[in-house]
Amino acid sequence: MYSGAAAAAAGPPRRDFISVTLGPEDAVGVGGYNNSKAWRRRSCWRKWKQLSRLQRSVILFLFAFLAVCGVLSYTSMGEAWKSITNKSLDEQRTEQEIPGLKLANPAVLPAPQKADANHGEYPELSLQKPPKPPPVRRGPSNLQIKAPRRDMRLKTRHDTIKAVEELVEADKVEKTEKSIISWRGAVIEPDQSTEPPSSKIKEPEKPSSVDAEDQKEPVPINERQLAVIEAFRHAWKGYKDFAWGHDELKPLSKSYSEWFGLGLTLIDALDTMWIFGLKEEFEEARKWVANDLVFDKNVDVNLFESTIRILGGLLSTYHLSGDSLFLEKAKDIGNRLMPAFKTPSKIPYSDVNIGRGTAHPPRWTSDSTVAEVTSIQLEFRELSRLTGDEKFQKAVDEVMKHVHALSGKNDGLVPMFINTNSGQFTHLGVYTLGARADSYYEYLLKQWIQGGKKENELLEDYMRAIEGVKKHLLQRSEPKKLTFVGELAHGHFSAKMDHLVCFLPGTLALGAHNGLAADHMKLAEALIETCYQMYAQVETGLSPEIVHFNLHAQKGHKDVEIKPADRHNLLRPETVESLFYMYRFTGDKKYQDWGWEILQNFNRYTRVPTGGYTSINNVQNPSNPEPRDKMESFFLGETLKYMFLLFSDDIDLINLDKYIFNTEAHPLPIWVPA
Ligand code: DMJ
Numbered sequence: 258m259y260s261g262a263a264a265a266a267a268g269p270p271r272r273d274f275i276s277v278t279l280g281p282e283d284a285v286g287v288g289g290y291n292n293s294k295a296w297r298r299r300s301c302w303r304k305w306k307q308l309s310r311l312q313r314s315v316i317l318f319l320f321a322f323l324a325v326c327g328v329l330s331y332t333s334m335g336e337a338w339k340s341i342t343n344k345s346l347d348e349q350r351t352e353q354e355i356p357g358l359k360l361a362n363p364a365v366l367p368a369p370q371k372a373d374a375n376h377g378e379y380p381e382l383s384l385q386k387p388p389k390p391p392p393v394r395r396g397p398s399n400l401q402i403k404a405p406r407r408d409m410r411l412k413t414r415h416d417t418i419k420a421v422e423e424l425v426e427a428d429k430v431e432k433t434e435k436s437i438i439s440w441r442g443a444v445i446e447p448d449q450s451t452e453p454p455s456s457k458i459k460e461p462e463k464p465s466s467v468d469a470e471d472q473k474e475p476v477p478i479n480e481r482q483l484a485v486i487e488a489f490r491h492a493w494k495g496y497k498d499f500a501w502g503h504d505e506l507k508p509l510s511k512s513y514s515e516w517f518g519l520g521l522t523l524i525d526a527l528d529t530m531w532i533f534g535l536k537e538e539f540e541e542a543r544k545w546v547a548n549d550l551v552f553d554k555n556v557d558v559n560l561f562e563s564t565i566r567i568l569g570g571l572l573s574t575y576h577l578s579g580d581s582l583f584l585e586k587a588k589d590i591g592n593r594l595m596p597a598f599k600t601p602s603k604i605p606y607s608d609v610n611i612g613r614g615t616a617h618p619p620r621w622t623s624d625s626t627v628a629e630v631t632s633i634q635l636e637f638r639e640l641s642r643l644t645g646d647e648k649f650q651k652a653v654d655e656v657m658k659h660v661h662a663l664s665g666k667n668d669g670l671v672p673m674f675i676n677t678n679s680g681q682f683t684h685l686g687v688y689t690l691g692a693r694a695d696s697y698y699e700y701l702l703k704q705w706i707q708g709g710k711k712e713n714e715l716l717e718d719y720m721r722a723i724e725g726v727k728k729h730l731l732q733r734s735e736p737k738k739l740t741f742v743g744e745l746a747h748g749h750f751s752a753k754m755d756h757l758v759c760f761l762p763g764t765l766a767l768g769a770h771n772g773l774a775a776d777h778m779k780l781a782e783a784l785i786e787t788c789y790q791m792y793a794q795v796e797t798g799l800s801p802e803i804v805h806f807n808l809h810a811q812k813g814h815k816d817v818e819i820k821p822a823d824r825h826n827l828l829r830p831e832t833v834e835s836l837f838y839m840y841r842f843t844g845d846k847k848y849q850d851w852g853w854e855i856l857q858n859f860n861r862y863t864r865v866p867t868g869g870y871t872s873i874n875n876v877q878n879p880s881n882p883e884p885r886d887k888m889e890s891f892f893l894g895e896t897l898k899y900m901f902l903l904f905s906d907d908i909d910l911i912n913l914d915k916y917i918f919n920t921e922a923h924p925l926p927i928w929v930p931a
Pocket residue numbers: 696757829830831891895920921
């Protein structure tokens with residue numbers, strides 16, 4: 258216990274001194290004590306002049322050293338304080354029980370292993386030592402964001418810069434020095450979070466493992482990832498040179514095509530550039546968004562396509578960069594798409610004129626596509642959460658509720674069309690996991706995850722649908738006995754499978770990772786093998802748009818048959834997407850190797866020397882794959898992004914417990930219950 262009286266009795270507190278004697282004149286009493294400021298200044302100056310040059314240098318060096326130490330320790334104390342604050346937030350996270358649904362224990366899966374570099378095909382990409390590391394530069398103000406753990410992020414950023422510098426060194430063709438940003442420079446700012454009034458949802462808190470993960474050494478970019486960056490830059494060069502600000506590049510004719518006239522490729526590629534750390538490209542594209550992207554145009558856009566590519570792309574870029582420009586643009590396009598929901602049934606029309614504020618179905622029908630009206634939810638729900646405006650979420654939730662209650666399903670499988678007047682399914686009796694139905698299934702699971710795993714109707718519909726797939730659509734091919742997902746038309750099974758269906762292994766694996774039945778993972782493993790075979794059994798090593806599987810063994814026949822009308826390849830992402838999920842959740846390097854083969858085949862058969870990649874008409878003809886002269890925006894938005902993530906061993910590079918990818922590969926945050 259402190260006693261004031263005892264302290265006073267003990268006399269003045271003891272002080273420790275370090276005294277430095279510079280010379281006899283300093284002693285008190287020599288020449289009388291004079292402590293005036295002027296005298297002290299003069300006296301110090303005299304002492305200084307009397308010192309040798311060496312002594313002065315030593316003293317100056319000591320002062321400089323102490324000053325640097327002081328600045329550094331101040332910064333790190335600030336960081337330590339921030340991370341303590343974050344940790345206590347993390348510790349508040351609680352698990353949510355799902356009433357009525359018993360989930361299997363999430364499997365404990367091995368962490369992905371380090372990629373085995375393979376230079377064989379790309380000797381020019383072999384790493385060289387850079388002459389000297391570039392200075393760590395900060396981005397411009399628009400890239401400046403609050404980074405709670407800046408020390409680790411700066412380190413990663415530095416590693417990333419080094420890796421790409423090495424790429425630039427090795428790449429004699431493109432000599433431009435690139436300084437880049439690392440993904441870990443991107444954080445979700447706490448103040449971006451807005452709770453929609455209805456559901457009280459909020460910004461995801463970090464899973465408990467995050468702190469430990471952040472203590473780990475950041476994983477450097479590896480050579481396969483560098484090859485993906487190189488592919489991206491080649492594609493981007495074509496787009497920049499011949500199609501800047503337009504929807505799609507036509508790489509052979511060195512021109513462009515317009516679909517909506519909204520710079521689709523540029524917007525689709527924004528978050529890819531951020532994730533790859535391509536700072537200069539990102540900044541240039543950002544300028545275009547700031548100065549040239551206007552939605553006040555008399556143009557019809559497809560609700561689904563503009564939602565997944567434009568709204569989704571802007572929202573994810575906003576989250577990664579923290580730049581409010583992208584949220585403003587997202588709000589603008591979101592509002593302009595809302596007229597689509599003004600239908601008798603509230604099932605949205607397929608097309609909206611974003612300038613006039615009118616919407617309509619396609620000219621030939623009043624039907625909408627089921628996948629389209631049920632795969633816009635992640636984006637509109639997130640827009641409500643960010644803006645606090647419920648109307649976006651209400652509109653899309655209503656669609657899901659309506660479809661949930663509809664008759665006409667077959668063990669959870671949905672038909673392909675829905676009427677905007679009656680709200681009923683049409684063209685009953687045809688069931689597919691491919692075109693026109695695919696992402697309905699994907700978004701059931703993903704909305705459930707996005708919303709914190711509490712919207713049980715979504716999960717019920719998803720689980721029922723997977724049972725429906727198992728019961729009606731699964732078959733095995735001959736001779737390799739590949740498990741595939743066929744189609745059902747009025748009771749007749751067809752062994753046809755779209756490449757689009759290859760999203761399914763990834764989705765099943767994501768469900769299993771989130772605690773759903775373990776047999777979903779088994780099915781995912783079987784199906785991804787099939788999707789890989791859709792590439793491996795073809796002459797170019799690239800999958801066609803559609804395959805037919807052989808159900809009966811025939812001498813000299815492979816599992817996969819291709820009809821002339823189906824042998825094109827549009828640079829689609831689905832197989833690479835699923836390979837990414839499979840690698841993340843199993844750590845089995847064969848998935849990376851398969852993806853690497855696919856990348857090399859894209860480079861062999863679809864790369865256009867003057868810049869860009871092209872869709873091809875014939876995957877069966879390696880000597881002439883018949884280029885189509887079009888680079889789809891999803892090649893940059895999805896295919897290359899998933900490729901880069903597949904080759905990464907860093908599970909925090911878009912952590913799948915924190916982000917959910919929309920169907921165009923734009924990561925959006927997972928919410929947690931408030
Ligand atoms: C993309 O626009 C999306 O992945 C969509 O869900 C399906 N089609 C393309 C890619 O193939």
